[in-house]
Amino acid sequence: MEHKVINSVEALLFGSGRPIRLSEIKSILENTGLSVELSEIKRAINDLEMRYEGTSLKVTEVASGYRLQIKEDHGHILSALWNEKAPRVSKALMETISIIAYKQPVTRGDIEDIRGITVSTRIIRSLLERNWIKVSGYRDVPGRPTLYVTTKDFLNDLNLKSISELPELPEIEENEEKDILSQAI
Amino acid sequence: MQHNSLAQLEIPVVMGNHLEELPDDLFIPPNALEIFLETFSGPLDLLLYLIRKDDIDILDLDISKITDQYLEYIELMDSLKFELAADYLVMAATLAEIKSRLMLPKESFEDEEEDPRAALIKRLQEYKRFKTVSEKIAILPRVDRDFFIASAKVPKLQESLLKEESEINITDLFTSVVEVLNRPNYKNSHLIDFEELSTKERIQILLDILNNKNIISFSKTLRKPEGKKGVVVTLLASLELAKDGYIELIQNKSEELFIKSVRGI
Numbered sequence: 283m284e285h286k287v288i289n290s291v292e293a294l295l296f297g298s299g300r301p302i303r304l305s306e307i308k309s310i311l312e313n314t315g316l317s318v319e320l321s322e323i324k325r326a327i328n329d330l331e332m333r334y335e336g337t338s339l340k341v342t343e344v345a346s347g348y349r350l351q352i353k354e355d356h357g358h359i360l361s362a363l364w365n366e367k368a369p370r371v372s373k374a375l376m377e378t379i380s381i382i383a384y385k386q387p388v389t390r391g392d393i394e395d396i397r398g399i400t401v402s403t404r405i406i407r408s409l410l411e412r413n414w415i416k417v418s419g420y421r422d423v424p425g426r427p428t429l430y431v432t433t434k435d436f437l438n439d440l441n442l443k444s445i446s447e448l449p450e451l452p453e454i455e456e457n458e459e460k461d462i463l464s465q466a467i
Numbered sequence: 468m469q470h471n472s473l474a475q476l477e478i479p480v481v482m483g484n485h486l487e488e489l490p491d492d493l494f495i496p497p498n499a500l501e502i503f504l505e506t507f508s509g510p511l512d513l514l515l516y517l518i519r520k521d522d523i524d525i526l527d528l529d530i531s532k533i534t535d536q537y538l539e540y541i542e543l544m545d546s547l548k549f550e551l552a553a554d555y556l557v558m559a560a561t562l563a564e565i566k567s568r569l570m571l572p573k574e575s576f577e578d579e580e581e582d583p584r585a586a587l588i589k590r591l592q593e594y595k596r597f598k599t600v601s602e603k604i605a606i607l608p609r610v611d612r613d614f615f616i617a618s619a620k621v622p623k624l625q626e627s628l629l630k631e632e633s634e635i636n637i638t639d640l641f642t643s644v645v646e647v648l649n650r651p652n653y654k655n656s657h658l659i660d661f662e663e664l665s666t667k668e669r670i671q672i673l674l675d676i677l678n679n680k681n682i683i684s685f686s687k688t689l690r691k692p693e694g695k696k697g698v699v700v701t702l703l704a705s706l707e708l709a710k711d712g713y714i715e716l717i718q719n720k721s722e723e724l725f726i727k728s729v730r731g732i
Contacts (some may be wrong), residue, residue: 299618316667339617347641350617354608360615371605374508380601399509439610449603454592 284326287311287318289335291326301346301438345437347445379414379432380406384451387418387429407429414439511594513540518591523590530569530584534562561587563729664696669704677714677728685724 304323311318327348332340338356341348350358378401381393389462390401414436415453426428437445471533507513516526517536543561546652568583582588608614689697705726708714717725 288505296617296619297621299616304664319663347571352615354614357613357615363611364611372508373512373605376601377508377515377597381603384597384600395595396589396590397509398511398558398594432602435530439608440604441610441614442607449600449607451600 283372286316287322288326288329290316291323292330295330295350296386297340298349300343301349303347306347312392319419326431339372342441343443344441345434349438372405374399374402375408379436380408382409383432383436383445386431387421389414389421389429408431462466487656508598510555511591512538512598514558514591515553515595525595526587526592527587528584530562530565530587534566538563599704610621664693664700666700666703668698670707673701673704673708673726674713677726680728682717682725685726688726 291307294302294310296414303434304320304327307323308318308320311323327341334340338353339350340353342351343408368431374397377397378393381396382388384394385396390406393401406415407428412435415430418429418431421429434446437443437447441450507516514533514537515525517533517540518528521532523529537560541555565583565587568675573717599643610616676688685701688701693700706715711717713729715727715729717727719725
């Protein structure tokens with residue numbers, strides 16, 4: 283019985299190709315005639331983790347659930363296989379997604395204020411196509427600019443469970459106010 | 468004395484030495500415009516580069532020097548027939564403005580509480596926070612670049628499920644075609660007449676009613692056969708009258724709307 287649960291969970295992880303939640307696994311198993319508790323599924327995942335020790339696989343928990351991935355040690359082999367690297371991400375795009383991640387929800391104007399340069403439509407479109415950001419609404423000011431927030435897919439793609447796992451945003455390097463003034467010529 | 472300071476403006480002084488040529492690291496190879504655009508993500512980024520290059524703290528920003536260096540870059544970009552992004556020019560203007568304000572005699576700028584550089588320094592600091600963190604995020608492991616998702620081929624789905632769909636025989640096909648061909652032609656055109664209910668006319672009717680009664684509930688002015696359209700027209704008429712001050716619309720807790728005539732106007 284226990285064995286059956288573990289193998290069913292493994293089949294789902296392998297077959298889904300995307301993160302899958304414990305609750306989703308539970309309802310699929312129940313619909314196909316295997317009644318299990320969430321704790322049992324969690325235990326099955328722990329068992330799988332142990333089973334995969336010493337192999338190239340591992341189970342990872344990300345924002346949208348659990349998924350099966352290949353350990354990073356083997357990343358370079360697969361890069362060679364696919365022959366093409368993941369599309370290069372520009373500095374401008376990284377700055378934009380960072381501002382959205384830490385200040386969300388933000389408008390293009392907010393991003394421009396910080397970056398000091400117009401946010402190109404190309405960048406926003408590229409982020410929307412990657413499904414890293416989504417429209418969360420419109421700010422209630424004249425022009426009703428679009429508000430953007432980051433998505434779960436953004437966290438999934440960076441192997442993160444939640445936004446709080448992003449690197450900490452550095453504080454402004456504080457210095458004595460009078461220092462600034464004394465330097466003024 | 469004055470002559471000296473003017474000379475300094477024309478030939479930038481770096482570490483006490485007069486520079487008569489562009490520093491080597493200011494050199495941008497020709498047809499490297501795209502590299503330039505990729506190297507700097509914006510004017511603030513370029514400024515930070517210039518500041519960092521001299522290994523000085525943002526807070527000790529020497530606006531005069533930085534402005535000169537920044538403008539040299541802009542000139543280079545211009546001489547390379549680089550289609551200057553407007554944002555770079557805006558920054559050049561901002562720098563030039565701050566520099567010119569700093570060059571004013573001190574008394575005139577003592578009145579102002581803020582260092583003209585303060586706003587720029589603040590922006591640089593704020594930008595730097597996100598620039599730093601974005602560099603950290605850029606090196607986080609990323610899917611399909613640093614790690615890959617494992618998946619296995621899904622087994623063939625049960626054949627019994629697929630079989631049902633494929634059980635179409637020639638008779639079924641024939642009947643379907645015949646049925647389609649025999650369908651009535653729906654392309655005939657229709658003309659639908661709407662019964663016009665005029666708002667103007669309704670205004671007159673409402674005024675007539677209010678001549679006899681001072682106040683009447685909205686629902687009592689409606690005529691059943693007119694349906695929803697009647698309600699809409701009556702509401703429009705009442706709003707029109709209310710706007711012009713002929714009537715007042717009153718609604719109490721019972722949610723019933725009352726139309727009250729305003730007399731004496």
